[in-house]
Amino acid sequence: MTVLIELKEKLKEFYGSCSGIVLPIVKFLLALAVFRGINSNLGYLKMLNSMYVVLILSLICAILPLNGMVFLAMLVIIGHCFALHMVIAGLAALVLLVLWFLYLRFVPKDAPALLLTPLAFWLHVPSAVPVAYGLAGTPLSAFSAACGVVVYYMCDMIHGKMEPLLHAAEAPEITAVVQEFFNGLFRNEEMLLVLIACALTVLLVNAIRHSSTDYAWQISIVAGSVAYAVIMIAGSLALDVQIALPMVLIGAAAGCLVGFVLEFFLFGADYTRTEYLEYDDDDYYYYVKAVPKFNVTKAQRRVTYIRNEKKKEPDLTDEELDALANLGHTEESGNSRDLDEIEEKEEKRKSYLAEKDAYTKEQVEVEAELKASDYGQKEKELKEIENTIQLLATNSEQWRDIVKGLSAWEEDDEVSAYVSNQALHRIDDIRDGVVSEDSIEKLKQYLSDALDNINTELGDVRERIRENQKELQEKREMVEDLKNDRKPYRAELKRARQELQNILSTQYGRTIHVNIFADLFDITDEEWKNAIEGRMGRVKHSLVTAPEYTLDAAKAFRKMKQMKGIEDVELMDTAAIVRDKPKADENTLYECVRAEEAYVDTCLKRYLGRIKKCETVEELHETRDGVTKDCYSYSNYIFRHLRKNDYEKYACIGTKVSKAKLLELEEEAAKLKQEVEEDCRVEMALRAAQKFECLNQSTEQILHLSKAAEQLQDYYEKQEKLRLEVEELKRGDRTVELKKKKQELLELLKKNAEILDSIQSEVVQYAKTQGQIESNIKSFSEKINLLTEGFVVNEQLQNEVTDALKVQSEAAYKRDKTKEKDALETLEETEKEELQRSRNKFNNAYPAYGFTGIEHENDVYDKVLNQCRKDFEPKYKEEFDKQYNLVYYTLRENVIASIHGEIKAAYRHKKEINRLLAKIKFSDSIYQIDIIPAQNENGQFYEMLTAPELDSKVFDDYGFEGQLSLGEDEFYQKYEEDIKRLTEKFMPPKEEDARSLSQYRQQMEQYVDYRNYLTFSMYEKVEDENGNIRKNAVDDMAGRDSGGEGQNPKYVALLAGFAMLYMQQTNRDSKIRLVLLDEAFSKMDKERSEVCLHYARELELQLIVCVPDERLQSLIRNVDCVYGFRRHQNQVSMMHIDKGDYLDMVEGNE
Helix, strand or coil, rough: HHHHHHHHHHHHHHHHHHHHHHHHHHHHHHHHHHHHHHHHHHCCCCHCCCCCHHHHHHHHHHCCHHHHHHHHHHHHHHHHHHHHHHHHHHHHHHHHHHHHHHHHHHHCCCHHHHHHHHHHHCCCCHHHHHHHHHHHHHCCCHHHHHHHHHHHHHHHHHHHHHHHHHCCCCCHHHHHHHHHHHHHCCCCCCHHHHHHHHHHHHHHHHHCCCCCCCCCCHHHHHHHHHHHHHHHHHHHHHCCCCCCCCHHHHHHHHHHHHHHHHHHHHHHECCHHCCCEEECCCCCEEEEEEEEEECCCCCCCCCCCCCCCCCCCCCCCHCCCCHHHHHHHHHHHHHHHHHHHHHHHHHHHHHHHHHHHHHHHHHHHHHHHHHHHHHHHHHHHHHHHHHHHHHHHHHHHHHHHHEEEEEEHHCCHHHHHHCCHHHHHHHHHHHHCCHHHHHHHHHHHHHHHHHHHHHHHHHHHHHHHHHHHHHHHHHHHHHHHHHHHCCCCCCHHHHHHHHHHHHHHHHHHHCCEEEEEEHHHCCCCCCHHHHHHHHHHHHHEEEEEEHHHHHHHHHHCCCCCCCCCHHHEEEHHHHHHHHHCCCCCCCCCCHHHCCCHHHHHHHHEEEEEEEEEECCCHHHHHEEEEECCCEEECCEEEECCHHHHHHHCCCCCCCCCCHHHHHHHHHHHHHEEEHHHHHHHHHHHHHCCCCCCCCCCCCCHHHHHHHHHHHHHHHHHHHHHHHHHHHHCCCCHHHHHHHHHHHHHHHHHHHHHHHHHHHHHHHHHHCCCCCCHHHHHHHHHHHHHHCCCCCCCHHHHCCCCCCHHCCCHHHHHHHHHHHHHHHHHHHHHHHHHHHHHHHHHHCCCCCHHCCCCCCCCCCCHHHHHHHHHHHCCCCHHHHHHHHHHHHHHHHHHHHHHHHEEEEHHHHHHHHHHHHCCCCCCCCCCCCCEHHHHHHCCHHHHHHHHHHHHHCCHHHHHHCEEECCCEEECHHHHHHHHHHHHHHCCCCCCCCCHHHHHHHHHHHHHHHHHHHHHEEEEEEEEECCCCCCEEEEEHHHHHCCCCCHHHHHHHHHHHHHHHHHHHCCCCCCCCCCEEEECCCCCCCCCCCHHHHHHHHHHCCCCCEEEEHHHHHHHHHHCCCCCCCEEEEEHHHHHEECHHHHCCCCCHCCCC
């Protein structure tokens, strides 16, 4: 404990002398930890992830105040969020700014709590901060910790929820992002639980720590940590929140540890030496509790007593030795002297208390005489008038604000239209000073009516703004589509068309066009355009395909049920219409349209060929189905007006985009924008009017305020008159004498109080000193008793020392003994090193015992040695050798069996692969695999391992090897030496160290792998016109062939190998034959690439080929479907590429 206290004092001294250096370093390290924590949890902006940037920001924070560090941390979080998504950055900035303003308003000096709380969560010790700030902070520190908790959970929510949402295949809408952000933050039950736990822990620890109970700090630390854990566990059960219970308990323990460290450095009270003092004066009773701190006043020297016993003796300091030597004197003289001084101070204190009573009594008499005089009375009246003036001035200021607020109703032209003329007249009267109860009551009613009108109008304006903004956005989107030669169809319709086209194109292996019916024909007579647009209605938005694809399109359309908005999309059955062969009558709308495709023309006959063109209502009445130019329609015996939106807003018939429609939409959008801006201006004015003065106070109070200015002037006059009277009374002799006496008494009382405080401090200090001395005496007595307990004089050692000192000095004797001690220590160290080497050697050779080599005593090793000596019997040696030989023969037979079977399997696989390779030709050649015996150290055993005699001894079922049974037969006699040499390769040595064992293991791995007995190669087999066959080794071709020719055999062997692999997996679904190739066929020409792809199809392999854009053209004709991928920053997008469109583009058809 003394060493720790010394270290504490030295650290305080060091900080006091070097605080200018230490504080920036601490701030730098704190900033480094904070920025690294933010980057590790967010890290979306690469620039901020750079270590150089982090170091620069940390250096800046080292010279800034802590609030600057908080602000920079906020900017770093916003920067990462901006890299993820602009909306996320805006929402995060909003939350952080709200927390920032609340923090500056309530706890602007609690920056460490705000910084350390998220850091503690990232380090998985969240309870450390509330415990620490409960000890060192105030109850408001709970708010700082709460802000830190919100910041941590916001970062965690962005990383865990928002990032996957934004990186989803379908980009979410902005409203969905905002809703998900606020739901993830404010509906987070775990965050709510942690906020409650942190706040309650801070308040509990702070309350206990400020109590006068002994060991209050220690109790508060334990209580706070336990309370945090209990709240978290109970809250998780009540709110059904999943928490990591071990981490909660570890965090609570960490909070205890941090709390005790803080208690040691910030408090460090020694409750064992607590002193209690009690005294009183005329006004109070004083109960003082003095608790001394642990302290060390000077460096300590350790004195160690060496005895024969192993018992550890206590250490004494210089101060303790001096105290022990003079203990008697301290008890007799020191205590009595201190008590005399305390008694003397107490007498002196009582004397000054009596003096204080006399001064106080005299002061009361002087003040009473002053109050009884005219001067005192006048001065009292003057103070009352000054208080009244202050109150009237406040009321007058309030009245001026009311008048100014009422004037706003007249000054704003936009608002004054909602105020009646009677109200405006009343406001003019009030501004002119004409105020009465009746006028105020009526004005209140007028203003209330005006405010009701404003609220009603404000609601209408806001609704109009919402509708116009929505319509403006729609028109802008329509204008944008028309500018890009796109018709402004609904998003659901466009998605459905693209999805249906993708499905059909994939099914047929080429592009199958799916169109919108309105895009396939034109209107030839503009006079009937609106009528045609109106009568076509929803039909013109139908999806259509060529008749031969209609049935497949209908089946695919049925499966699109889950697509958003699909219920508003229709698919036209062109095949059925063409099959019915509809006819068109004369004088119908069919005459006003034209289509290029025959099946489209047939569909137009179906929908427009019966609708008569009429000029009058009489003509409509005479026909079964007709329409006029002004969109008045008749069908099914019903007259109706066609929907205006169908022929104006949603007019879309035509094979080309209408420029006139574009100009019309641009004009409508500009007009709508002006209306929205004007409505926004009106809304702003009306919102401001809601805050105008409405006389919400009571009428009586308003009347009272209106008279304040006039009353204030009267009181100013009274104040001046009374002030002159008081000045005249001041010049009287008795009054002057009394005031002077009063001032003298006040000064004497002040000086008396200062002396009493000083005496009281000295008394408390003497009492503490006395308690320290008594405690020291008790401690020294206990140490003397402990030191002398069981002490026995070693007469032999005393005689030896006495005889030595007779012939040499004490210094020489000590020097000789020191040399002997050093020599013994060196010898001891050497023996320890030798012992350690022996232990390590034993542990490496026999790791099964589980020894580590760092045991304090050698007892465990001695015990093993004794047990081995006891257990060893010569009769077991023969049994050991027998078992060793049994293992030898068993291993021999299994090893040979395994290698023989694997070599046979390799030759079978070669045959099957060559059969597959023979199916594919590159120009005039094919490729084949060859296997020959290896020309290496393993090759000496090849003949023995492939001997035909083994076939009858090995039970081999396509790669599953049985056990080989060798006996003393012809095979064994023929290959006896080879069998022994190979088997010995797998037999570990009987007595070797760990390194040798490792080498043997590597050797066994070399000889157990059947591939080391064989040499694998590939060759090209070429047959000329005359039937001559030439074999070219692939390795020889690598240097002279082109890159594409060099890649041929590699891809051939690779694909054949995959085919064999999938053929062997009979227990799996044989239809799954995936092969993923990156940068495939990069050096092969188009012809060779096509052959490889064709080969893969023959092998029934399912290839996923990744190639750059420039290789796509040579491969696209031989693949089923194509997808393009693009990376932008941290996002990857995917799109389907239509093969037909792509080939048309390449060939120049579009």
